[in-house]
Amino acid sequence: MEQLYIDLENYLGIGTDSVPEVVRLAIAVLVLGTIFLLAPILTIWVERKVAARFQNRIGPNRTGPYGLLQSFADVLKLIGKEQIMPAHADRIPFLFAPLLMVVSVIMITAVIPLMPNYIGADLSIGALYFVAIGSLSTIAVVMAGWGSNNKYALLGAFRTVAQLISYEIPLVFSLLVPVLFAGTMSMVGITQAQADLDYWYIFLAPASFLIFLFSNLAEIGRTPFDLLEAESELVAGYQIEYSAMPWGMFMLSEFLHAFLIGPLVAVLFLGGWDGPFAEDVPVLGVVYLVIKSMAVYFLGMWMRATLPRFRIDQLMEFNWKFLVPLSIANLLIASFLWELFPEPAGGGLVDNFPRFIVMGGSSLFTLMVGLEFLRRKSVEDRERIARLIDEKNYPLATADQTGVAGD
Amino acid sequence: MELNQWAFVGVFFVLAWAFPLAPIVLNRLVAPSRPNKIKTDIYECGVETVGDAWGQMKVQYYLYAIIFLVFDIEMVFLFPWAVAYGAIGMSAYLAGAVFILLLLEGLLYAWRKGALEWT
Numbered sequence: 456m457e458q459l460y461i462d463l464e465n466y467l468g469i470g471t472d473s474v475p476e477v478v479r480l481a482i483a484v485l486v487l488g489t490i491f492l493l494a495p496i497l498t499i500w501v502e503r504k505v506a507a508r509f510q511n512r513i514g515p516n517r518t519g520p521y522g523l524l525q526s527f528a529d530v531l532k533l534i535g536k537e538q539i540m541p542a543h544a545d546r547i548p549f550l551f552a553p554l555l556m557v558v559s560v561i562m563i564t565a566v567i568p569l570m571p572n573y574i575g576a577d578l579s580i581g582a583l584y585f586v587a588i589g590s591l592s593t594i595a596v597v598m599a600g601w602g603s604n605n606k607y608a609l610l611g612a613f614r615t616v617a618q619l620i621s622y623e624i625p626l627v628f629s630l631l632v633p634v635l636f637a638g639t640m641s642m643v644g645i646t647q648a649q650a651d652l653d654y655w656y657i658f659l660a661p662a663s664f665l666i667f668l669f670s671n672l673a674e675i676g677r678t679p680f681d682l683l684e685a686e687s688e689l690v691a692g693y694q695i696e697y698s699a700m701p702w703g704m705f706m707l708s709e710f711l712h713a714f715l716i717g718p719l720v721a722v723l724f725l726g727g728w729d730g731p732f733a734e735d736v737p738v739l740g741v742v743y744l745v746i747k748s749m750a751v752y753f754l755g756m757w758m759r760a761t762l763p764r765f766r767i768d769q770l771m772e773f774n775w776k777f778l779v780p781l782s783i784a785n786l787l788i789a790s791f792l793w794e795l796f797p798e799p800a801g802g803g804l805v806d807n808f809p810r811f812i813v814m815g816g817s818s819l820f821t822l823m824v825g826l827e828f829l830r831r832k833s834v835e836d837r838e839r840i841a842r843l844i845d846e847k848n849y850p851l852a853t854a855d856q857t858g859v860a861g862d
Numbered sequence: 863m864e865l866n867q868w869a870f871v872g873v874f875f876v877l878a879w880a881f882p883l884a885p886i887v888l889n890r891l892v893a894p895s896r897p898n899k900i901k902t903d904i905y906e907c908g909v910e911t912v913g914d915a916w917g918q919m920k921v922q923y924y925l926y927a928i929i930f931l932v933f934d935i936e937m938v939f940l941f942p943w944a945v946a947y948g949a950i951g952m953s954a955y956l957a958g959a960v961f962i963l964l965l966l967e968g969l970l971y972a973w974r975k976g977a978l979e980w981t
Contacts, residue, residue, distance in 0.1 A: 476869070477869075477873065480869055480870055480873040481873050481877060483870065484870065484873050484874045484877050484878075485877065487874075488874070488877070488878065488881055492881055530885075533885075533889065534885070534888060534889050534892050534893065535892060535893055536889070536893055537893050537894055537895055537896070538886075538889060538890055538893060538895065539897065539901055539902060540897065540902060541902055541903070541904060541905075542899075542902040542903065543904055553882060553886070554879055554882045554883060554886075556882075557878075557881055557882035558875070558878040558879060558881075558882070561878050561881055562871075562874060562875065562878055565870065565871055565874050575870055575874070576867040576868070576870040576871050576874075577867055578867055578868070578871065580941075582941070583938075583941055584871075586937075601916070603904075604904060604914065604916065605904050605905065605906065606906060606911075607906060609916070609919075613919050613920075613923050616923060616927065617922075617923050617926050617927075620926070620927065620930040620934075621926060621930060623930075623934070624930065624933045624934075624937070627937045627940075628937070631937075631940055631941070631944045634941065634944045634945060635944040635945075635947050635948075638945060638946075638947065638948040638949070639945060640941060640945055690905075690906075695905060696904070696905060699889050699893060700885050700886045700888075700889035700890075701886055703885065703889075704882045704885070704886065707882075767980060768979075768980035771926065771978065771980055772978070772980070775929075775969070775973075775978045776973070776978060779933075779969065780966070780969070783962060783966055786962070787959055787962060790944075790947065790955055790958065791955060791959075793947075793948075794947075794951065794952055794954075794955050
């Protein structure tokens with residue numbers, strides 16, 4: 456399966472015997488890592504342009520054609536900035552945190568199948584590897600917050616722990632659904648299973664797809680889940696004491712992580728590189744993967760531009776009282792129906808119409824029931840606050856009456 | 863072949879540190895460095911800092927961490943269950959369902975006890 460680095464060997468003319476194994480692996484790693492680290496330079500430009508359009512602006516348009524060189528200018532500026540070392544900081548975690556942050560994100564790229572036979576490492580536990588490596592960023596944020604010796608930074612770090620570990624639960628429960636369908640944790644295996652079926656898991660488990668997307672958006676900590684760096688309340692959260700390139704590394708890892716959600720969702724629910732003629736012309740696989748990734752990335756940008764930030768009590772309630780029970784119910788129903796229906800033999804959506812209707816329908820039905828509960832709860836909350844205002848108890852009402860957070 | 867895949871991850875983990883380290887070192891070499899007392903002070907919106915940040919925090923955060931631990935361990939057990947699911951059949955479903963529902967009951971208990979309320 457490691458065609459990527461076998462091709463590289465042929466291309467670079469390094470024979471199998473002349474160069475040690477480690478060097479050949481290192482070259483493959485450097486190529487893969489560099490490709491993905493340069494991707495944010497483009498995606499930041501896309502993001503700024505799209506965000507600008509959402510806000511009826513034009514966006515960067517002075518540096519180069521269509522402002523394409525804006526990110527390069529930003530990088531040049533960051534290189535010239537002074538790195539400030541706070542006098543009271545805990546030096547080792549302070550300096551170590553931005554490195555660990557980037558490492559925790561860039562390591563994910565190892566298990567993303569780029570096209571048929573092209574993947575960094577086809578691990579048999581790819582899905583679990585993604586969860587394990589992704590949660591390293593929690594530690595990096597805590598190190599940054601703790602090392603800064605700043606109250607805002609530490610508050611941001613504590614919120615991060617609460618948020619990231621909480622949203623990991625619905626993330627994994629919805630991740631289990633494609634693993635269960637495919638019968639393997641390998642990312643290549645999951646993609647191949649969908650290619651063999653001729654339809655994608657999103658049709659069988661739309662609710663899992665949505666839960667996975669939302670909890671991933673919470674994991675990367677962008678609006679509406681950006682409590683870890685809430686500008687208006689925590690100044691910048693854990694990043695407050697960082698300047699120049701270490702700060703740039705936090706930004707880089709955030710944008711890279713946000714972009715990587717695209718390929719991950721595409722592999723697990725949208726068939727990865729699967730598409731017409733992808734098996735015969737592997738290069739098409741990359742095109743399909745990029746199209747699907749950008750579609751998912753656009754959903755994230757859309758939410759980012761539209762929704763206001765959650766309050767921390769809302770954030771935790773949304774997770775523990777809505778997403779977690781919903782994802783568990785969804786897993787139980789999906790696995791039950793998967794057992795009830797005979798194994799699919801491929802043949803696309805038309806041949807599997809009953810299965811698709813029952814599984815997709817029940818998944819959507821579960822989601823609707825959950826949303827109805829959520830709607831009733833929020834109506835109840837609004838009426839309670841309206842009552843408090845009528846009784847002139849709000850906003851003077853204490854925290855336990857209104858549920859307003861006090862950190 | 864499988865060992866080779868893990869070697870890739872191992873090499874990746876060693877080399878991955880170079881990706882963030884290179885721009886930071888370049889930045890340090892190129893950029894000026896003129897620290898002074900005001901510049902290296904803790905930034906808390908210009909207000910003079912009182913005391914250390916390494917104090918006590920709200921206990922609610924720890925409650926969430928404890929509830930999370932239960933589910934975290936559950937998830938690790940559920941991965942092999944999901945992989946072997948197709949081969950085992952209905953008994954796998956029943957065993958998995960009982961296991962998940964037992965832990966769901968733990969969540970409901972925490973919910974009723976008010977551990978999920980942010981006060």
